[in-house]
Amino acid sequence: MSIRMLRRFIAEACSGMVRNGLMTIASLFVVTSCLFIFGVFMVITMNINYIGEQLANECQIQAYITSEAKYGGKIQGISDRIKQIEGINEVSFETGEATFANFKSGLSKSELAAFEGLPENIISDSFKVTLTDINLSEAVVAKLEAIEGVERVENKQDIMNIVNNVTQIIRHVSIWIVIIFAIISLFIISNTIKLTVHSRGREINIMKYVGATDAYIRWPFIIEGILVGCASAVVSFFITQGAYMGVLSAVEGNTALSALLNLRTFSEIWNQILLSYLLLGAFIGAFGSAISVRRYLKV
Amino acid sequence: MRCSEVIIFDKVFKTYENGFVALEDISFHIEKGEFVFLVGSSAAGKSTIIKLMMKELDQSDGDIFINGIDLGDLRRKDIPYFRRTLGVVFQDFRLLPNKTAQENVAYAMEIVGASTREIRKTVPNVLSMVGLAHKAKMYPNQLSGGEQQRVAIARAIVNNPAVLIADEPTGNLDPDTALEIMDIMEAINRRGTTVVMATHAEKIVDNMQKRVIVIEKGHVAHDEKKGGYSYVD
Ligand SMILES: Nc1ncnc2c1ncn2[C@@H]1O[C@H](COP(=O)(O)OP(=O)(O)OP(=O)(O)O)[C@@H](O)[C@H]1O
Numbered sequence: 211m212s213i214r215m216l217r218r219f220i221a222e223a224c225s226g227m228v229r230n231g232l233m234t235i236a237s238l239f240v241v242t243s244c245l246f247i248f249g250v251f252m253v254i255t256m257n258i259n260y261i262g263e264q265l266a267n268e269c270q271i272q273a274y275i276t277s278e279a280k281y282g283g284k285i286q287g288i289s290d291r292i293k294q295i296e297g298i299n300e301v302s303f304e305t306g307e308a309t310f311a312n313f314k315s316g317l318s319k320s321e322l323a324a325f326e327g328l329p330e331n332i333i334s335d336s337f338k339v340t341l342t343d344i345n346l347s348e349a350v351v352a353k354l355e356a357i358e359g360v361e362r363v364e365n366k367q368d369i370m371n372i373v374n375n376v377t378q379i380i381r382h383v384s385i386w387i388v389i390i391f392a393i394i395s396l397f398i399i400s401n402t403i404k405l406t407v408h409s410r411g412r413e414i415n416i417m418k419y420v421g422a423t424d425a426y427i428r429w430p431f432i433i434e435g436i437l438v439g440c441a442s443a444v445v446s447f448f449i450t451q452g453a454y455m456g457v458l459s460a461v462e463g464n465t466a467l468s469a470l471l472n473l474r475t476f477s478e479i480w481n482q483i484l485l486s487y488l489l490l491g492a493f494i495g496a497f498g499s500a501i502s503v504r505r506y507l508k509v
Numbered sequence: 510m511r512c513s514e515v516i517i518f519d520k521v522f523k524t525y526e527n528g529f530v531a532l533e534d535i536s537f538h539i540e541k542g543e544f545v546f547l548v549g550s551s552a553a554g555k556s557t558i559i560k561l562m563m564k565e566l567d568q569s570d571g572d573i574f575i576n577g578i579d580l581g582d583l584r585r586k587d588i589p590y591f592r593r594t595l596g597v598v599f600q601d602f603r604l605l606p607n608k609t610a611q612e613n614v615a616y617a618m619e620i621v622g623a624s625t626r627e628i629r630k631t632v633p634n635v636l637s638m639v640g641l642a643h644k645a646k647m648y649p650n651q652l653s654g655g656e657q658q659r660v661a662i663a664r665a666i667v668n669n670p671a672v673l674i675a676d677e678p679t680g681n682l683d684p685d686t687a688l689e690i691m692d693i694m695e696a697i698n699r700r701g702t703t704v705v706m707a708t709h710a711e712k713i714v715d716n717m718q719k720r721v722i723v724i725e726k727g728h729v730a731h732d733e734k735k736g737g738y739s740y741v742d
């Protein structure tokens with residue numbers, strides 16, 4: 211395609227948009243709403259993943275080591291092997307004495323009496339491990355248990371399982387919602403575009419009578435679709451920003467909620483949102499136009 | 510085939526999808542530079558012939574050659590390039606409603622990849638040839654029927670086609686305006702362009718004394734070198 215052609219196509223697309231102003235606004239409106247709803251679920255998914263990561267950091271796995279390993283000078287070796295396991299975030303060493311003291315500090319006086327007289331080193335030394343992703347906990351536990359010198363691995367498995375299941379479910383649900391919604395919006399949008407093209411079906415027929423090739427007719431419509439898609443992406447982005455800021459300040463204003471929910475700031479996610487909107491908007495616009503023009507080209 | 514023959518219909522049949530036989534054994538040759546009227550009563554098959562000529566329809570049997578191109582062999586993707594060798598004019602003008610008169614004419618040049626400079630030079634010339642230079646910036650809905658048809662003719666001839674095909678170009682116009690349009694058609698013909706025109710306009714056909722091909726119920730009933738409309742029943 212030559213530069214001259216491209217310039218003509220863009221000029222044609224722009225004048226098409228202006229001269230079919232009402233239809234352009236209608237499709238802009240539809241694409242914007244679809245992108246926004248898509249964005250809502252995308253933002254929810256992003257935050258669920260984020261919360262999952264935070265929980266993963268809080269859920270520790272504790273690997274207790276045998277006394278042979280402790281006194282045989284194997285601690286460093288074990289530490290190195292743990293660090294090689296995939297999915298490990300942080301590893302810290304804790305002596306049995308510290309673990310015991312820590313445990314006792316959480317008890318009341320009467321409860322403490324029961325542990326009176328026990329030796330300080332009754333609990334083995336251990337490594338505390340945090341994960342990058344809670345989904346990996348079972349695999350990590352298995353690998354930890356396989357390390358020589360590891361006596362047993364304690365994993366707050368019940369809590370982890372619950373957290374795990376909940377985040378998994380929400381993740382799956384929201385991904386499906388995003389997919390289903392993307393399909394629905396494609397359908398709605400291509401119908402809207404079909405309407406705009408339909409109002410110009412006669413125009414397309416005339417172009418064919420004059421001897422325009424299919425590609426020549428199609429390109430301005432595709433460019434028009436891309437422009438409408440991108441414009442919708444930008445509008446939708448600003449609406450999303452406003453809405454997200456609103457949610458963030460509402461959460462911050464509520465002490466209970468803000469203690470529970472630590473959400474992404476907008477500056478952390480804006481680029482992903484804008485990029486997805488632009489790509490999706492341009493794709494839907496181009497694809498929708500191309501499909502709708504097709505049936506008028508058969509003259 | 511002699512190379513002076515720009516249009517050849519050879520034993521052409523057309524059966525529509527619903528089984529209706531619109532044309533049966535149509536044969537005629539049109540030479541370069543001829544002016545030919547296609548006449549006949551309503552539903553005789555004139556528009557069907559025009560549509561076959563511009564490859565809007567495919568013939569069911571027989572051969573059609575236009576400018577040496579065998580329409581039976583023409584592939585779909587080559588149709589646009591074939592149509593550029595023709596100028597076509599319709600009863601209902603078929604202008605792009607969102608383009609001005611000059612933009613409509615320019616569009617026909619744009620699709621063949623003409624440069625902006627060529628377009629700027631040629632379009633005003635052609636518009637003044639059809640007598641519409643002063644309304645170049647008007648949109649179709651701001652023009653009268655006769656004026657719209659002038660724009661359509663300007664668009665049809667702007668790429669210098671060898672053949673101009675018209676299906677009742679004066680059908681929507683009053684008699685005086687029709688005569689003006691015919692003057693333009695004749696002027697185009699004098700430049701060497703072959704003109705084929707389907708029409709009901711008896712007076713025009715009688716006055717111009719050009720070749721007349723009379724179609725009746727899908728057959729060629731008469732083919733007169735210098736005919737009048739009287740051959741139509
Ligand atoms: N798409 C179609 N399917 C079936 N029959 C058709 C179709 N188009 C035209 N016909 C029939 O073919 C016959 C010839 O039609 P055509 O349009 O060629 O007539 P015409 O000579 O141009 O008439 P008019 O002077 O009224 O324009 C008519 O009987 C018409 O009903």
Ligand SMILES: [Mg+2]
Nearest residue numbers: 555556557676
């Ligand atoms: Mg007709």
